[in-house]
Amino acid sequence: MPLLDNEVLRTFVAISECGTFTGAAQLVHRTPSALSMQIKRLEQRLGKSLFIREPRQVRLTPDGEVLLDYSRRLLRLNQEAVQHFIAPTLEGKVGLGTSDDVGTRILPEVLAQFARSYPAVLVDVVVGSSKQNLARLDAGELDMVLVTVADEARDVRGEVVHREPLVWAGREGASAFQRTPLPIAVAHEGCVWRRMTLRALDRAGTAYRIAYTCEHCSGQEAAMVADLAVAPFPLSLVRPPLKQIVSDELPEIGCYQLALVRQGSNSLNDALAAHVRGAFRNLQ
CATH class of the missing domain: 3.40.190.10 (Periplasmic binding protein-like II)
Incomplete structure (x- = not known):
């Protein structure tokens, strides 16, 4: 079984995140041609094509997507192991x-x-x-x-460490999003998600009523599961029994950071x- 070299995996992750060999080369302080050679050897070792090469960018193949997850986990474990032995003791x-x-x-x-x-x-x-x-x-x-x-x-x-779209969410098979005025579940005054959502609804001229307020996502989720309301939710939090609701009647909310x-x-x-x-x- 071939062993995966951490330096090559670090190069692979850098290319995946930058989308170009040139951008990744600046991150890892090597030439684009050296990175290209590393990836070619990695593909030969694994017997899989990892990138789709286009004129101005590269995209991961399905096999590349799988390796990206493994690479991040292996690099993280390597960092933890090294820190355990040589990092200064913190208390x-x-x-x-x-x-x-x-x-x-x-x-x-x-x-x-x-x-x-x-x-x-x-x-x-x-x-x-x-x-x-x-x-x-x-x-x-x-x-x-x-x-x-x-x-x-x-x-x-x-x-800023994260950016993600806010989407409309509701229970699978529910009908709250079809009601007029639109019943929504949001946090109290001062919440960024609430402010972004109400502004989007006002700009679109959509009639709505605040049917449920709670500072915690679990409370808003309960309102959606009971089909009392729909709510603005980060895309990564929309999991069964919830689903993202896509409708021409619902305005795009935007991204939060x-x-x-x-x-x-x-x-x-x-x-x-x-x-x-x-x-x-x-x-x-």
């Missing part, structure tokens, strides 16, 4: 604020990986709205927070921030 506590959708979707895996790399560090997670968590951060109660930001927002505070805002830089914060960034890169 202490880090306070992290997040919304409940990120807390239930992303953080469990992030915290598990972080604990394996830094078992002496305690991560104190606080779930709340972006506004609440930013106030806690400014008060010195938290070290970093993940906050929701509208896609068109300017002068975003912090570092997640920004990582930090109180300062130190070894603990830097280590956790790196794990958070990596988790969102793996979603793409």
Whole structure:
């Protein structure tokens, strides 16, 4: 069985994410021709074509998509193994604020990986709205927070680590989206998803009523499952029994962003921030 070289896998991931050999070459500090040779040898070793080569970009083949998932996991495991033995020992506590959708979707895996790399560090997670968590951060109660930001927002505070479309969601086979006025489930005032959704409905001239309000995604999901309302949801959160609702009567909401805002830089914060960034890169 041939062994996969981590440097080659790192090159493969870079090309996949950049979409060009030239862009990837700048990331890994090698020439495009050297990268091309690496990929050619990798394809020969595996007996599979990994990229569809087009004039100005490359796209992954189905086999390439499979290898991309394996590559990211292998590189992540390699990083964890190296950190376990040679990374400086870290001790202490880090306070992290997040919304409940990120807390239930992303953080469990992030915290598990972080604990394996830094078992002496305690991560104190606080779930709340972006506004609440930013106030806690400014008060010195938290070290970093993940906050929701509208896609068109300017002068975003912090570092954008994720971008995703908001889509209309409802229960499979339900009829709430066909009612007039449109019943919607949203969070309370101040929520970016709520503001983006209401603005989209107002611009389209769509009659609506707020049928259900809850700060937590689980509450909005309950309203959809009961067919009381439809709701704006991140595409990655739409899972059975929910489905994305596509209708000419429903306006496009747009994309939202997640920004990582930090109180300062130190070894603990830097280590956790790196794990958070990596988790969102793996979603793409």
